[in-house]
Amino acid sequence: MQITPFLKKDANVPIYLQLYQFFREEIEKGSIITGEKLPSIRELSQSLNISRNTVDTAYQQLIAEGYVVSREKSGLFVLELDDVPMVQEVQHELKLPHVEGKTDNLIDFQYGDIELERFPIKVWKKCLLGAVDAPSHEVFSYGDKKGHYGLRTEIASYLYQARGVRCSPDQIILTAGTQTAVNLLIQLLSLQNEKVALEDPGYDGVRYVFESQKCEVVPISLDEDGINITELEQSSAQCVYVTPSHQFPIGMILPVQKRMKLLQWAGKNQTYIIEDDYDGEFRYLGQPIPSLKSLDTNEKVIYLGTFSKAFLPAARVTYIVLPEPLVEVYQSKLFYISQTVSQHIQEALYRFMKEGHFGRHIRKMRKIYQGKQAALLKAIECQLGDKVNVIGQKAGLHLLLELKGLDAKQLVEKAEEFGIRIYLTEKFWLKKPPQFDQPIMLGFGGLSVEQIESGVNQLARVMKVCEINQKIGEMKS
Numbered sequence: 001m002q003i004t005p006f007l008k009k010d011a012n013v014p015i016y017l018q019l020y021q022f023f024r025e026e027i028e029k030g031s032i033i034t035g036e037k038l039p040s041i042r043e044l045s046q047s048l049n050i051s052r053n054t055v056d057t058a059y060q061q062l063i064a065e066g067y068v069v070s071r072e073k074s075g076l077f078v079l080e081l082d083d084v085p086m087v088q089e090v091q092h093e094l095k096l097p098h099v100e101g102k103t104d105n106l107i108d109f110q111y112g113d114i115e116l117e118r119f120p121i122k123v124w125k126k127c128l129l130g131a132v133d134a135p136s137h138e139v140f141s142y143g144d145k146k147g148h149y150g151l152r153t154e155i156a157s158y159l160y161q162a163r164g165v166r167c168s169p170d171q172i173i174l175t176a177g178t179q180t181a182v183n184l185l186i187q188l189l190s191l192q193n194e195k196v197a198l199e200d201p202g203y204d205g206v207r208y209v210f211e212s213q214k215c216e217v218v219p220i221s222l223d224e225d226g227i228n229i230t231e232l233e234q235s236s237a238q239c240v241y242v243t244p245s246h247q248f249p250i251g252m253i254l255p256v257q258k259r260m261k262l263l264q265w266a267g268k269n270q271t272y273i274i275e276d277d278y279d280g281e282f283r284y285l286g287q288p289i290p291s292l293k294s295l296d297t298n299e300k301v302i303y304l305g306t307f308s309k310a311f312l313p314a315a316r317v318t319y320i321v322l323p324e325p326l327v328e329v330y331q332s333k334l335f336y337i338s339q340t341v342s343q344h345i346q347e348a349l350y351r352f353m354k355e356g357h358f359g360r361h362i363r364k365m366r367k368i369y370q371g372k373q374a375a376l377l378k379a380i381e382c383q384l385g386d387k388v389n390v391i392g393q394k395a396g397l398h399l400l401l402e403l404k405g406l407d408a409k410q411l412v413e414k415a416e417e418f419g420i421r422i423y424l425t426e427k428f429w430l431k432k433p434p435q436f437d438q439p440i441m442l443g444f445g446g447l448s449v450e451q452i453e454s455g456v457n458q459l460a461r462v463m464k465v466c467e468i469n470q471k472i473g474e475m476k477s
């Protein structure tokens, strides 16, 4: 294959990104056809006079998005595509001070904790103060029922740049948390007593909401690359809730072919897809994966985003992006619902975004989390070696460890004696497989690199103790 991309070495856009975009466009245009083999990393890096790493990063992004597949010892081959629209790039930078950490002495691998040491607390305080000083009447009253208009405008523009979502502020509704958002959607779509399909394993936080609202939850199992579409098609569900950019909790990324099938399912059955894009910003290899919503030409995807990972869980700000046709339905059906997010927080967040702090914050955090994840992976490799398999390391603020021959419950209990807290995962499964050995979950967002390293060090010791205990138990029986 003759590859002649025009790479601008002095441009602001990194070379790997230019290369990835070149291939992506060529594949979409059909200039590079299905089944065609891409040049090897070595060939391309030599012919373009760029590093192998650069080519590799571009290729990894194409693989992750499902444009090409890697076949062992043969190379990369172009996969078949339907129509795939583009996503815009994100532009960001940085700034920061100090916040107190947790008070207990345990190294807590709690999923959901975020980086606080380098949180831009001074800037946030300024925005909060500004919000209270705001001359606007809205900030001291109940405010707009769908949420602060300025904030919704900022979110719309952020979503377009960063996640490829095209929407107007009118399509956005702000809620205090994802569970509140799901609650609203159940009412909006009249899902009570209807079948709702959920990934299994999946996010228990929303499953409880569907269950408590009397929805009939249908668990859909996961293939290696995400939700099983055949099972979904057979489910006769009215709606599916998915986490395509980073499946929770397993961590796979739904490839573009499956995304298209999911959209086709919704179009054919006149059903809705709830896309929870809870941490789509934190992908460490290449650019963030475009959201499913960015491919939705049929207005079938309801998009959910949260500030809990990208900013602060304490803010309790989540947003729903409704497809255009549902906006009027929302207004007529749920006109009585008041805003659940504080007006002061909304105004402060509006200021934070408008002044450009949010973009900078995300770019900074992505680097920080990437460093933490790299430290965690390295420590696991060095300290835990062949005792575990790592699951879901492409993105996000957590990963899972599949244990080889150790009992997860014993390990989690013992860990506390050694000063670390790690987590069981069985609650994420609705239908457990027959031989179910649950992995353990390690969230790393709130820990420093030093804590991560000493935590894994301790985990290695706990594992040894558990191994010995297990052997003694076996000898006795």
Ligand SMILES: Cc1ncc(COP(=O)(O)O)c(C=O)c1O
Residues within 6 Å of the ligand: 112, 176, 177, 178, 179, 203, 243, 248, 276, 278, 305, 306, 307, 308, 313, 317, 318
């Ligand atoms: C899959 C998933 N979605 C959403 C959230 C965020 O929820 P909230 O917006 O209520 O903080 C989380 C947080 O744990 C999550 O794991």
